[in-house]
Amino acid sequence: MNNLYQILLPAEFGFAILVFGLLFFIKAPYGRFLRSGWGPSLPAKWAWFLQEFPAFGTILVLFLYFEAWSSPTAWVFLIIWQVHYFHRTFFYPFQFGSGQKPYPVLLVIFAVFFNLMNGFINGYYLFGKVNYSTDWLLDPRFIVGVAIFLGGYLLNKASDKRLAALKKEGNGDYIIPYGHVFKYVSCPHYLGEILEWTGWAILTWSMPGLAFAVFTFANLAPRAVAHHRWYRQKFENYPANRKALIPFIW
Structure with a gap:
């Protein structure tokens, strides 16, 4: 089982690089x-x-x-x-x-x-x-990681809930989302998930956790950029100061 682990761990980092480029x-x-x-x-x-x-x-x-x-x-x-x-x-x-x-x-x-x-x-x-050990539950890395994970989880779920409500409001058609973190980025649900697994990497302080966080970013960041461009092309009145994924930056 350890041999399989030694193969799959670097493979996940490799897949992250490949996926990031392709998407x-x-x-x-x-x-x-x-x-x-x-x-x-x-x-x-x-x-x-x-x-x-x-x-x-x-x-x-x-x-x-x-x-x-x-x-x-x-x-x-x-x-x-x-x-x-x-x-x-x-x-x-x-x-x-x-x-x-x-x-x-x-x-x-x-x-x-x-x-x-x-x-x-x-x-x-x-x-x-x-x-x-049980002492790990009091380690600052664990505590900080849990806080980031929970913040990301709540952001992800609140954003998904808002998008689901917009689907019903638009009878299946897309509507510009407003309010909440949508004020700053087009894809707060993706930002939330990236934060979740970044928190996981910190709270476990492990290479598998880091591999998962890196892959999550590699998978979702290009899609967030694609969503942002799609919104801008579809809606002439799309907020000009809104970023794709990271508030005020990108």
Whole structure:
């Protein structure tokens, strides 16, 4: 199992570099960028469920496999991870009214592979490779990381809720979002998720955590830029001072 870990950990950093480069030239074909030519598809809600479930399940299996339930710190890590992925697997796919919209099976396959890989390297490291003492829960890195994770989580969920409400308000059409952090950036939901896994990297102080944070940024930053450009092209009155992802900067 350690040999597999040694292969997959650097592979995730490599995938992050590859994805970051590709997504500036090829927009992932789902949501507003859905287009033909990507093979068979599934209804979006079931596609999201299928691709997110491995992240929820893999780390739970590893927690049980390594009998990590005797460690309070391991329980905290598991709960923090599952706070995100329980919602992302069982609630998020059914939150939007466009759940029947097509979603390419090819993207589901890619996401399943990534979530299995990412869940494995994080779960193996946290529950099988390293033994965190209970004192870690009082370490400043853990406390700061948890604060960043929770801030990102709340930003992500509040932004998703606002976007879902706009979908209903526009009868499925897109509307310019206002208020909240949308005042400053076009994609606060992506910023929130990047903050979540940056916090995770800090609170675990681990290379797998860092790999996940780097990949999250590499995956979402180009899409945030694409969304921002799309808003500007579609709406002539789109706020000129609004940035794509990072308030006042980018």
